[in-house]
Amino acid sequence: MKRVILFFLIAGPIVALLAFGLTRNPRELPSAMIGKKAPDFALKNLEGKEVTLESLKGQNLLINFWATWCGPCYQEHAVLKAIQKQHAQENLRLLGVVYQDSVENVKEYLRQEGKPFEVLLDPDNKMGIDYGVGGVPETFFVDAEGFIREKHSGVLTMEYVEFMLNTLK
Amino acid sequence: MKNFFFYILFFTMAVPALAAKPTPLDPAMQIKARAIADQLRCPVCRGIPIAESPAELAQNMMQEIRNQLRQGKSEEEILNYFEDRYGEWILLKPKPKGMNLTLWLLPAALLAAGVVFLFFAVRRWSA
Numbered sequence: 001m002k003r004v005i006l007f008f009l010i011a012g013p014i015v016a017l018l019a020f021g022l023t024r025n026p027r028e029l030p031s032a033m034i035g036k037k038a039p040d041f042a043l044k045n046l047e048g049k050e051v052t053l054e055s056l057k058g059q060n061l062l063i064n065f066w067a068t069w070c071g072p073c074y075q076e077h078a079v080l081k082a083i084q085k086q087h088a089q090e091n092l093r094l095l096g097v098v099y100q101d102s103v104e105n106v107k108e109y110l111r112q113e114g115k116p117f118e119v120l121l122d123p124d125n126k127m128g129i130d131y132g133v134g135g136v137p138e139t140f141f142v143d144a145e146g147f148i149r150e151k152h153s154g155v156l157t158m159e160y161v162e163f164m165l166n167t168l169k
Numbered sequence: 170m171k172n173f174f175f176y177i178l179f180f181t182m183a184v185p186a187l188a189a190k191p192t193p194l195d196p197a198m199q200i201k202a203r204a205i206a207d208q209l210r211c212p213v214c215r216g217i218p219i220a221e222s223p224a225e226l227a228q229n230m231m232q233e234i235r236n237q238l239r240q241g242k243s244e245e246e247i248l249n250y251f252e253d254r255y256g257e258w259i260l261l262k263p264k265p266k267g268m269n270l271t272l273w274l275l276p277a278a279l280l281a282a283g284v285v286f287l288f289f290a291v292r293r294w295s296a
Contacts, residue, residue: 010254030256031256032252032253032254032255032257033254036253037255100225100226119226124229125225125226125229126229126233127208128229129226129229129230129233129254129255130254132255132256134212134213134226134255135212135226142227148251
């Protein structure tokens with residue numbers, strides 16, 4: 001009897017720990033950037049004009065990292081277009097940072113699918129690394145003071161974006 | 170005359186090309202860059218450092234390490250830069266602090282417990 005109790009005392013916590021581990025998604029990592037000041041950037045838009053974080057100060061930002069080769073980004077595009085339409089009059093700026101993609105592909109894609117955001121070109125992935133981006137789509141919500149309030153990995157939904165925009169107000 | 174035009178052409182083409190390319194790191198710095206890259210997890214791979222990954226993101230991160238070394242940043246500053254952005258997860262070797270201490274102390278504690286167990290087991294068998 002003693003041995004059985006000892007077995008459960010040793011095996012119990014190990015099994016519990018493993019079971020807890022299995023309930024977690026190893027791909028879901030809370031961003032280290034949340035609550036921090038958004039790193040500055042100076043990137044060219046599609047028109048060749050330089051856009052900096054400083055120049056956008058005072059506006060809430062939705063910064064979406066995306067690429068034309070990214071399937072989920074295609075699904076997300078419709079959500080971003082709806083968001084842009086619904087919040088056009090608000091103090092919100094939508095930025096789409098191109099991630100590991102060519103300008104030609106981006107222009108053709110936007111010509112076909114529409115342009116819900118101001119496109120920023122990040123050819124060396126400098127901004128991507130500065131924001132701790134590991135893949136696309138990833139979206140950052142930055143408040144008017146320039147602080148990152150939330151980061152979302154994966155496809156955005158209307159409900160989630162509406163909820164986040166309310167928290168930025 | 171032909172040569173003269175050749176040299177003019179060569180320099181007008183070569184100078185911008187050289188200007189656009191960052192100066193390569195010296196061998197000692199290359200070793201340092203590699204040593205730092207060996208400590209950083211490739212975010213889009215499975216458990217390999219960025220130094221061993223052909224992924225574009227890993228190559229971009231490698232370039233960032235070289236740029237920061239050129240700016241005179243130390244190894245600690247560069248590792249902190251990546252940790253600040255990607256979290257402690259990016260470090261292949263977790264820092265021995267907080268809950269991480271379990272990782273460092275548990276094997277030693279289990280070994281010690283095993284030795285104690287063996288000691289008593291052998292003593293009982295030989296008695």
